[in-house]
Amino acid sequence: MVAYDGSHDAKLALRWVAEESLRTGAPVRVLAVNELLAPTWGGVGGTIVVTETYVRDCSELLGEAEKELADLGVTDVTTQTRSGNVVDEMLHAADHASVLVVGSRGHSAAGEALMGSVSQHLARHATCPVVVVREPRDATSRRIVVGIDGSVTSMAALDFAVRRAEETGETVVAIHGWRDHVASADVWSSEPRMIEIQEHELLLAESLAGMRSEHPDVRIEHEAISVAPEKCLVDASAHASLVVVGSRGQGYFRGLLLGSVSQAVLHRAQCPVVVVR
Template sequence: METRPILVAYDGSPDAELALRWAAEEARATGTGLHVVVVDDVVTSPWGLAVAHHGEEVLAGAGAAVSDAVPDVVLETRVGHVMEELLRASESASTVVVGSRGHGRAEDLLIGSVSQHLARHATCPVAVVRPTHTEGSRRIVVGIDGSEASSQALEHACRRAERTGEAVTAIHAWDEHAPSTDVWSSEPRVIDSLPHRQLLLAESVAGVRTDHPDVELEQEAVPVAPVRCLADASRSASLLVVGSHGLGFFGGLLLGSVSQGVLQRAECPVVVVR
């Protein structure tokens, strides 16, 4: 069975350079092909469609950066709307890798519009690459909420850890709402959710421990808002892995509120798994 390549969305920006190096290392370590795509963007103006022709020049820089590191590299320039072309290319990819920001109009945001759009709509895992806060960290953090998407995220992290020797920390975080007051006794009701949360986490991790016995796997149940908890944990992580959406009210969305939030606030590369 043919292995699908890793797709890199490249535009020559510093964040794209970082994403390209990250993807090249992944491709080299896994023996996977690398597909680097530059899109000459079609923009609409009052005078009709116009194309910013810079792809070949940008692509040459990408080729020079990875040609020695990865033997199987495909360099491609496409013409069209950036997001549409990248999503089309992602249909034949194992993973899409993109920098957190690019040269587009949203470059001043914490995460650019292209990377956010890919994380929402691509049908394969999407890695949004940014510098790690703690250089040399060897810990993958995974967000767990009991959903199928988070189970896939944990599986993804453990498969990587088997290859790299990194440790994996599975974190289940939740909002601990202040209990309401009993109207008869004026005493606050005590809701002890910790045992239930610990059980949910243990059940989520149990099967993975069996399937990946050589992976150093820790688990933490933390009564802190999930986005804040995972963002804080990312400061000492080499990678943060989350499911595309969880079990909340908006679980049917293409990208859940937690995964969207950590894309904005994480301080290491993030992989969104679906």
């Protein structure tokens, strides 16, 4: 399912979905939401004024999206219009989608850019993987970068990346980064530091072992780097076709729906990002 609002990034998302549909044969569902802006209350000199509810009509956008997909060769398309809160309607409509695709920045009813609101909310709450599409810095890249921290969701992200690479022939680059905390004992000996590095390298190797045996035809590279994971992934995204992250990792606070690393990557990555649960 692709959310479409006519913005530049929504058109990028539409093209991304078209490529996926042509590659996999999956049908496409396009959703446009007639966004409602709540009434505004105000008053001067004791007089209460209530403005009318504002509705941004998106019905014409569906025809535009359908034509764009047809021009790209995609014919198995259904369209749908809903009215209400954009995020709520998208989440409800995506309940039975295999993946939800949105542009990085869209338009609200007031015409404002929406990174950090719609995209972030969908990445937090959707029950299926969410793809946030933006123009890649390196359009020729054949590398899928995936963040690994040993959590259940990072393993789901790795599985997503490897299965995709199995179909596309791309290389998977598994990156495990960590914030470096130098122990006081390092002043006298390098042993504690070496033990810490070996533990991180072991975590990465164990995470990849099963995938390499189950998907022998996929080229999997790996890097363990003592740099904050969000920085590792954002830097790697400059030469990636896609970055895949779990919705939350080992260090998330109880009840947090989207981890700090995932949020940082969504904001700063230089290619499309997939958030997997």
